[in-house]
Amino acid sequence: MRYSKLFIPTLKEVPAEAEVISHKLMLRAGMIRKLASGLYTYLPLGLRSIRKVENIVREEMNRAGAQELLMPIVQPAELWEESGRWDKMGKELLRFKDRHDRPMCLGPTHEEVITDLVRKEVRSYRDLPLILYQIQTKFRDERRPRFGLMRGREFIMKDAYSFDVDEDALDESYQKMYDAYCRIFERCGLNFRAVEADTGAIGGSCSHEFMVLADTGEDKIAVCTACNYAANVELAPCKRQNDKIDEKEKELKLIPTPGKKTIEEVSSFLGVSNKELIKTLIIKTDDKVIAALIRGDHELNDVKLTHVLGVDGVELADEETVKKVTGAPVGFAGPIGLDESIEVIADYSTFNMKNFVVGANKQEHHYINCNWERDIPRNRVRFADIRIITEEDTCPKCGSKIEIKRGIEVGHVFKLGTKYSEALGATYLDSNGKERPIIMGCYGIGIGRSVAASIEQNHDENGIIFPVTIAPFEVIISLLNPKDIELKDVAEKIYVNLQEEGIEVLLDDRDVRPGVKFKDADLIGIPLRITIGKRFKDKGLVELYERKSGNMKDISLDDVIYKVRDKIKSLK
Numbered sequence: 001m002r003y004s005k006l007f008i009p010t011l012k013e014v015p016a017e018a019e020v021i022s023h024k025l026m027l028r029a030g031m032i033r034k035l036a037s038g039l040y041t042y043l044p045l046g047l048r049s050i051r052k053v054e055n056i057v058r059e060e061m062n063r064a065g066a067q068e069l070l071m072p073i074v075q076p077a078e079l080w081e082e083s084g085r086w087d088k089m090g091k092e093l094l095r096f097k098d099r100h101d102r103p104m105c106l107g108p109t110h111e112e113v114i115t116d117l118v119r120k121e122v123r124s125y126r127d128l129p130l131i132l133y134q135i136q137t138k139f140r141d142e143r144r145p146r147f148g149l150m151r152g153r154e155f156i157m158k159d160a161y162s163f164d165v166d167e168d169a170l171d172e173s174y175q176k177m178y179d180a181y182c183r184i185f186e187r188c189g190l191n192f193r194a195v196e197a198d199t200g201a202i203g204g205s206c207s208h209e210f211m212v213l214a215d216t217g218e219d220k221i222a223v224c225t226a227c228n229y230a231a232n233v234e235l236a237p238c239k240r241q242n243d244k245i246d247e248k249e250k251e252l253k254l255i256p257t258p259g260k261k262t263i264e265e266v267s268s269f270l271g272v273s274n275k276e277l278i279k280t281l282i283i284k285t286d287d288k289v290i291a292a293l294i295r296g297d298h299e300l301n302d303v304k305l306t307h308v309l310g311v312d313g314v315e316l317a318d319e320e321t322v323k324k325v326t327g328a329p330v331g332f333a334g335p336i337g338l339d340e341s342i343e344v345i346a347d348y349s350t351f352n353m354k355n356f357v358v359g360a361n362k363q364e365h366h367y368i369n370c371n372w373e374r375d376i377p378r379n380r381v382r383f384a385d386i387r388i389i390t391e392e393d394t395c396p397k398c399g400s401k402i403e404i405k406r407g408i409e410v411g412h413v414f415k416l417g418t419k420y421s422e423a424l425g426a427t428y429l430d431s432n433g434k435e436r437p438i439i440m441g442c443y444g445i446g447i448g449r450s451v452a453a454s455i456e457q458n459h460d461e462n463g464i465i466f467p468v469t470i471a472p473f474e475v476i477i478s479l480l481n482p483k484d485i486e487l488k489d490v491a492e493k494i495y496v497n498l499q500e501e502g503i504e505v506l507l508d509d510r511d512v513r514p515g516v517k518f519k520d521a522d523l524i525g526i527p528l529r530i531t532i533g534k535r536f537k538d539k540g541l542v543e544l545y546e547r548k549s550g551n552m553k554d555i556s557l558d559d560v561i562y563k564v565r566d567k568i569k570s571l572k
């Protein structure tokens with residue numbers, strides 16, 4: 001490809017809305033353009049990287065014995081009603097009606113469609129195991145689309161589904177996919193970690209997320225410094241700490257706390273540490289309101305609370321509900337005097353606290369020196385693990401120190417079990433002719449998100465540093481003076497020869513200053529650059545520059561092709 005013909009609208013300035021580096025660089029490097037919130041056009045350069053990731057995914061899926069198919073994006077509502085998800089999915093599911101008034105949706109995922117296919121086509125244990133996958137556009141009407149391709153509304157996903165006769169066979173399919181994922185992300189040059197994860201709304205028994213480690217990641221993971229334990233903080237259990245505090249109970253007092261609402265405001269006003277406070281969060285669930293008690297320095301874990309309550313989801317109650325339940329505005333809720341109909345769930349870490357501070361259910365007031373039993377009977381409360389693990393906690397597996405890191409979820413593998421096969425009636429006949437539900441797994445990879453995650457990990461102040469496996473081009477030839485016939489001929493010759501070697505090469509034949517060429521080559525992150533300029537005139541040499549290491553070497557014309565070929569091989 002010739003740079004002069006390539007549609008690559010690079011930018012000097014980045015739109016202010018781009019917050020993370022991958023979003024900024026993808027816009028600047030002319031890889032993507034926004035159409036509307038969460039909707040992006042992949043420009044030629046961006047699409048090339050996307051296709052590279054797709055091909056790696058395809059090769060590894062095929063190698064693992066999975067077979068590619070392609071399902072419709074538009075899905076009929078009936079299937080979602082059968083699985084029970086039509087009502088459960090919130091606004092993320094974009095629903096509409098066709099001309100016959102039939103309710104439909106845009107597929108955010110394809111468990112229903114694939115299970116429908118398999119229930120119609122698979123009869124016997126002889127047809128199993130089966131792993132099917134597709135690489136396709138998904139639509140999720142995300143609440144907060146942001147960070148470019150990282151969290152779009154329309155995005156490309158590889159989704160695979162496995163079908164097996166029993167749990168052991170599912171374990172095998174799961175392991176195959178897990179191993180394929182490791183190879184895929186390694187080949188994409190990502191620094192990643194597979195972590196234990198919650199099974200969420202899709203349901204199922206076991207799941208791992210593949211997290212790319214990056215400070216801008218939206219997920220937090222707990223990683224043990226000693227053993228191999230790693231889990232999403234949504235899931236990581238907090239060990240119960242049972243150290244009793246040897247302190248006398250002091251007198252309960254109602255204290256005015258004018259204008260002090262947040263934990264920080266209240267604790268500094270009262271001159272205590274936030275560990276001596278218990279915050280009371282009024283929470284709305286499917287059909288009721290509850291109170292959750294958390295130590296002041298801790299954070300509520302929605303996922304754990306959802307599981308403890310056995311509900312579909314939880315959210316903070318709105319102001320009106322808080323007022324109705326506590327009789328006070330937001331900021332003063334507390335367990336003392338709360339109506340008996342409101343269930344109170346307290347985190348284990350509050351169990352042994354003494355002389356703590358709580359909201360008084362009265363505007364601008366808190367209680368100090370509150371104590372269990374005397375002021376709040378412990379049997380009024382359900383104690384459970386409902387907080388997010390912190391670096392003060394220890395590894396749930398080995399007890400060593402843990403670290404909390406940020407990650408970008410690029411892939412997710414689930415053991416679904418029979419959730420969908422039972423709901424939709426996907427069964428097979430076993431060797432005794434007995435009908436049994438098919439055991440399923442599902443496996444997703446965000447293609448665009450993987451490209452963005454790679455840029456988060458591989459960049460410098462000059463731009464992107466693509467790993468050669470997913471770079472839009474492997475080599476760029478910077479022809480410094482296209483008007484010089486001799487130089488031009490050399491560049492053309494190298495260009496053709498590299499192409500004949502099957503190397504993806506971009507020839508920068510533009511009539512612009514060398515500085516501009518180097519800047520653009522750095523910005524778009526091409527791993528290798530061949531410079532043809534003055535040194536060729538003087539000494540017959542060309543320069544080979546490696547974007548990542550910054551190494552520059554003079555090489556003779558005869559050596560260029562094989563040196564570049566070998567270098568690319570070594571980088572793959």
Ligand code: ATP
Pocket residue numbers: 109140142149150151152153155157409410411412444445446447448449
């Ligand atoms: P998240 O927690 O980030 O919302 P998810 O758990 O909803 O993701 P899955 O249903 O597991 O995602 O989807 C499989 C993969 O698709 C994810 O691992 C991620 O890489 C990708 N993905 C999911 N949502 C988006 C999105 N809005 N934009 C881009 N990629 C996405």
Ligand code: MG
Pocket residue numbers: 209409412
């Ligand atoms: Mg997920």
